[in-house]
Amino acid sequence: MKSKITLYTLLALVLCNSACKKALDLKQQGVYTSDNYFRNEVDAVNAVSGIYSLLEEEDYIGHAETTFDVPSDDYWRSGDHGEDEAIENLTYDASNAAIRYPYKWRYEEINRSTNCIINIPKITAISADVKSRSMGEAYFLRAFGYWRLMVIHGDVPIITEDDYTKQLFNVPKSPIEDVRKQIESDLKQAVSLLPESYGPTDRGRVSKGTALGLLTKLYMYWEKFPEAIATGQQVISNSHYALAANYQDNFTRANENSTELLFSIQAVQNVVQNDFTVYYIPRPWGGYGFSQPLQGLADEFEANDSRKAATLLSVGDQIDIGDGKGLTTFTSDLSATGYVFRKYAVFNSASAGGGVDHTFAVPLMRSADTYLLVAEALIRTQGVGAGDALINQIRHRASPLLKPVAGAGMKELIHERRMELAGEGERHQDLMRWDKDKIVDIAAIYNLSVSKAPIDQSKNVIFIRPKNYYFPLPQVEIDKSKGVLIQNPNF
Template sequence: MKTNKIIYTLISLALVGSGCKKALDLKQQGVYSSGNYFRNEVDAVNAVTGIYSILPEEDYIGHAESTFDTPSDDYWRSGDHGEDEGIENLTYDASNAAIRYPWKWRYEEINRATNCIINIPKITAISTAVKNRSMGEAYFLRAFGYWRLMIIHGDVPIITEADYTSLNFNVPKSSIEDVRKQIESDLLKAVDLLPESYGPVDRGRVSKGTALGLLTKLYMYWEKLPEAIATGQKVISNPAYALAANYADNFTRANESSTELLFSIQAVQNVVQNDFTVYYIPRPWGGYGFSQPLQGLADEFEAGDPRKQATLLSVGDKVDLGDGAGLTTFTADLSATGYAFKKYAVFNTEANGGGVDHSFAVPLMRSADIYLLVAEALIRTQGAGAGDALINQIRHRASASLPAVKNAGMKELIHERRVELAGEDQRHQDLMRWDKKNIVDIAAIYNLAVSKAPLDKSKTVTFVRPKNYYFPLPQVEIDKSKGVLVQNPNFK
């Protein structure tokens, strides 16, 4: 685990005198540490912005985190990362590189957030509004780091403010129950401190609705269904987090200002590469061609559901790559499965130079997800039909011609989550939490997906309970801890 206390260093190097001065003659203009950096409002805002900057990292949300959904029946891993095969087929061990990559970034996010939580309250030259907002952002982003650790690994170390101050980072794992309590505590604070929405200058920062949305998801994974309903309703009932008018609007350049995007990766063309998007785009179009949708996902969409066309590219579809060549045809050689995710194939116009659009805001959490989680909680606590109104809002947003569900149970809810959130890294975790409650048989679902996959795909998923409910801790972190960290059960 990365253990260094975050230091914000600003060094200006300037040549003094003639151009023949050597590097050793350069004068260091200033050094800032966590002890002297936090002086005013600008410093607080910049420090918090530094937490967000971790999200687009290729080995974090930029790509590595999405790898953990590859065992699902929605897609084949594709790509040239050998470590992904072990994740997809659930044959990994604790030395798998894909398990190691995002670990340090989750804790980097936690460390940066904790640094802000400790130091921003000490600033006096700051408005109350900006201080509260900045603290709320830090609490949310720390909770998100722990959320990803908990979802993937279960029991993980919690680094407290006291640990951080004393530089005591080599601590044992906490139980998943305690990790959930830590996430809940941070999110409740974030809800109290964050604004409901932002103006254009601060677009992309997390809001009160973002914190409420993740808290709803936490309660669902915690099996606290009444709490999930009460929390999620605060998102659903607030116009500030309304669904986009059209489903496809969530996956266009214009989505940056969408009320539905509760949380997203923000990037800037020619400044920050949006690896998340790049990984889904076919290689000849400037991407890497990973995570190709399987036929089973395509078959899940009902006839007349426009979400299929908005979600998937299939052979014969036309796309404008912005290269001045007009519409380009999606051909069979662009994907081994015959499909790619259209919702991430976003390109600049010819006037803007064409090519992959790195300013596209990648959705990490949408209001639609929360609608369906509340619908699920209602069905599971009140019975079939209790979630009909919410499910139908999602369906009729997609198309008024889709038939309304009536007396919907978990079968209908599971279908709706699959087609609404396809490719958004929810499927594998959804199936696992439902399997734990005997709502689905994840092993049977995955066996069926393998049997339907083309024979040249090496997707051979065998789900073993309870081993595969969580991934192991990276072996390198176990080794570095000198016995403080203990490996998850079934991986020793």
């Protein structure tokens, strides 16, 4: 979903001083600003599409955000980005490039969303349905920007509508509790405004279920378990967000129409490259070969769990990479660990030109995640066994041969989340929130040398509490603020 007009000149406006005032006062032709752009329904839709377009940014959701999961016991960072090694080993500092890259894009998402929230209500030449939907999308996407900031950094600046109108962007950090309240408010607005579903021409837009799914996740991180249960059940009970018939259906080209995909990155072949997918695919197959699965993840799958074959390519497995040669064998030289994530290795057929499939919709949030979050909330409020029904729905969908759980506690829940969501950016954050509640010992899990066969490499991650619960703010942002932004503790 790409904006047809480059509308957002926010940074330029902020940096512009009195020397350029006369130039701005001139009546320019063909130049759009927030004051003269929002005229009709088409403008509103294009402006919102411009927010979605940020999901394709390589230094944002397109790749950089996935880097924050590589410290986990599921990944070997691989790739050729030197900054990723420090993220993986938790030896980074505030100048690390991987910390710096996505920060500005999260705030750009917030700025574009706020621009729409302020200006779309002023449009009169627009249908009520499109206005409501567009406002709901803007509220959700702003919440998502703050969500990523909060999860990664903790306390962060909140830019209000009043700040935006006054072009006041150098503001101090807000406590994490206030950031959570901001996200909650935006998501509740989105729930009230968004439709339950869309027709094929609007495929990929966020829905009421998307907002409910992220709100459920927010409540779990906030430890508001009754609210998480009530909110998540609205997703689980709605057929518009039903689980796909087969697990692997979520990772095929046809998944664009899946009811399970609450939120995804949409791309168009030969128009928009999907960097997210490319980063997971081996270099000889047209990818970059990053984020390779570890043996420990492969070993965690149960014998009859079909999710293993859908999630991982192992040495000896075969796949059609669209080169016209039929099935290609995955060999040990294609990965330092002996595995890659099959769920992102999606290719065009030879008749369609071969190569990486950029039409594949990359899942950012699935209903299955919500099922397991609600199951966890039930276990943590009502005791072992309270989440069995939901866990078993996920397990039975994976394979009828998997033995149903009975009296499942957090151990079983943790296992199920790891298997269901492997490679989807949840593991490190899950372990950290469980560690804070002393459900797991993340230091013991991470402070181990892990052999990555077939190549003899080791991963020894030293987790320091509370320092490593959050990443620092980029040092460049601290410097630019001239004392307004205060760095996170221990950095």
